[in-house]
Amino acid sequence: MAKHFMTVSLHFGYFTIKFKRRRKIANRSGIIDQAPFDDDIMKNMEMKRWRFSMKHYLEEIKAQIREAEFVLVGIGEEFKAVPGAEERIARSYECLEKLLKGKLYFLVTQNEDECIFSSPLQDFFIAAPFGPRERSQSSEDQWNSYLNWLSGTLGHRLCILELGVGFSAPQVIRWPFEKTAQFHLKSFMIRINEKFPQLSCEIKERGISVQKNAVDWLMEAEQG
Numbered sequence: 767m768a769k770h771f772m773t774v775s776l777h778f779g780y781f782t783i784k785f786k787r788r789r790k791i792a793n794r795s796g797i798i799d800q801a802p803f804d805d806d807i808m809k810n811m812e813m814k815r816w817r818f819s820m821k822h823y824l825e826e827i828k829a830q831i832r833e834a835e836f837v838l839v840g841i842g843e844e845f846k847a848v849p850g851a852e853e854r855i856a857r858s859y860e861c862l863e864k865l866l867k868g869k870l871y872f873l874v875t876q877n878e879d880e881c882i883f884s885s886p887l888q889d890f891f892i893a894a895p896f897g898p899r900e901r902s903q904s905s906e907d908q909w910n911s912y913l914n915w916l917s918g919t920l921g922h923r924l925c926i927l928e929l930g931v932g933f934s935a936p937q938v939i940r941w942p943f944e945k946t947a948q949f950h951l952k953s954f955m956i957r958i959n960e961k962f963p964q965l966s967c968e969i970k971e972r973g974i975s976v977q978k979n980a981v982d983w984l985m986e987a988e989q990g
Contacts, residue, residue, distance in 0.1 A: 823976055824987055827927075828865075830954050830974075834925035837866060838916065838946070840939035841875035841882065844930025844960065844980045852881060854981060859885035861984040862929075872915045876931070876938045891915075895938060916946070924953040930980035932962050944969060958983050 831837055839862070847855050863886040873892045875882055880898055883889055893912040897905050926947050931939045947955040947969040955973035957963055963975040976983065 823974060826974060827956050827976075828987075830925050830956065831865065831869065831927065833923065834954070835870065835922040836915075836919045837869045837871040837925045837927060838919070838943070839866070839871060839873040840926075840928040840931050840943055841873060841877060842929060842931030842939060842959070842980070843877065843934050844932075845875070845881070846877050847879040847881040855881050856885065858981040858984040859887060861988040863887050864988060865984070872912055874912060874939055876935045896935070920950065922952060924950055926953055926955040928955065928957045928959075929984070930959055931957075932959065947973065 845855055845858070859882060866887075871891060873882070873887060875892065875894045876896055877894070878896045878898065882892060882894070883897075883901075890908075890911075893908040894901065894905055895909055924946075926943055928939065928943050931943075933940065943955070944966055947953050948966075953972065955965065955969055956976075957965055957973065958976045958978060958980040960977065960979040963977040965973045965975045
């Protein structure tokens with residue numbers, strides 16, 4: 767009976783595992799020794815690969831935050847408190863506060879809602895240039911505080927954590943954070959975004975990108 771082999775490659779981040787699985791073909795009498803390569807097996811392999819990859823990235827991200835002296839956080843449109851999402855967003859901010867516990871951090875949000883100011887995160891270290899009108903004066907003051915804080919990170923290990931930031935206002939977080947990562951040689955950038963996780967070529971050697979909704983990622987990271 768003829769024997770055939772199927773080569774399957776699994777990509778785990780930086781390395782590839784290849785293996786061969788023998789596959790027997792039906793003989794002339796119509797007896798099938800073994801069914802063709804099962805799609806369910808492939809799906810199971812893909813799920814294991816995905817879980818491995820997510821766990822690997824989660825451990826690396828937590829290590830980068832833990833080892834950093836300063837953590838700069840950008841909050842984007844994936845955190846916009848649309849009707850029905852308020853509770854989920856509030857929960858994610860609680861997870862973020864736990865992730866940053868004990869760190870010297872500053873947050874920049876491009877959202878207009880009050881949700882972040884109702885979270886356990888410290889108001890004094892939040893800049894919201896598009897925030898509610900009643901916070902317009904404090905927003906200006908906080909922006910100046912943010913710039914002063916950022917200049918104080920030079921020469922120190924900085925972790926840049928960008929969460930759910932797309933292109934609705936890239937001049938506020940996405941582009942400035944990329945520039946900071948490019949010129950701050952002791953920085954490491956983490957970009958988590960469901961639609962736009964790509965890192966520019968200038969910083970990809972000192973960064974991690976995760977293609978996932980940042981709100982969901984935070985809640986899963988707490989469990990992991």
